[in-house]
Amino acid sequence: MKTNILGSVIAMVAVVVLSGCLKSPEDTTPITPQTYVSVMYLAPTAPSVDIYFDTEKVSNSAFLPGTVTPIYNALDKGTFSVKFKKAGVDSVVAQVPVTLYDSAKYYTIFVFNTQVNGPANAIRINDDFSNVLADNSKPYYRFFHSSPNSGAVDLYIDNVKVENGRTIADNSQMDILNKFLGTTTGLHNLQVKLAGTDTVLATLTNTQFAAGNAYTFYLKGLNGGTGLNELSIGVLLAAD
Secondary structure, eight states: BBOOOSSSTTTTBBOOOGGGGOOOTTTTOOOOOOOEEEEEETTTTTTOOEEETTEEOBSSSSSOOTEEOOSEEEEEEEEEEEEEETTTSSEEEEEEEEEOTTOOOOOEEEEEESSSSSOEEEEEEOOHHHHHHOOTTSEEEEEEEEOSSSSSSSEEEEEEEEEEEEEGGGGTTGGGSSOOOEEEOOEEEEEEEETOOEEEEEEEEEEEEEETTEEEEESSTTTOOOOGGBOOEEEEEBBB
């Protein structure tokens, strides 16, 4: 993964290890093993939320619908729940039950609505980069559908259909859809079309795919939506 710096989720982040460069050779304090978590809050009709790990608030500010953390957040490994509470109040919107977040593992928390104004759902995805590490000569991608009123869709890269008949949050039921697939390097255009038709729902042009990187493409918002809920394609580079 590429290395970046972010403070979106801080309360349970392990102590920064940069200070270790200044420690004497005699300091043998063990480093706590870390796990890595990304959040994709893609429930368009859910309220803004605060994020809690067990009972501890870890978000600096409220997450609006459509918000994603641009990098994985490094945390101490451990067992905890992830709760999304309506911003400023003690009302749970969605949650991932208590489970283990293991060291040196990468996870995505994906929050979505399956129906307009329906309840929000949260799942944890185990992100597997083994194929990227095995062959870093090309870029990799996966696609999440999080628009509850857009129906089934097809994904095109440069006018070539690469995903067929994808339905809302189908990756929550079929883990194979969370796998990263190889593609080609360079600048590409993405289109999401209504499944089986030439009706274009959303377009993203001039998107750079670099070898050795993994990208999550996602359809977010509402068909006919405006502002934060405008239907659009997002691209999230897997980076820590």
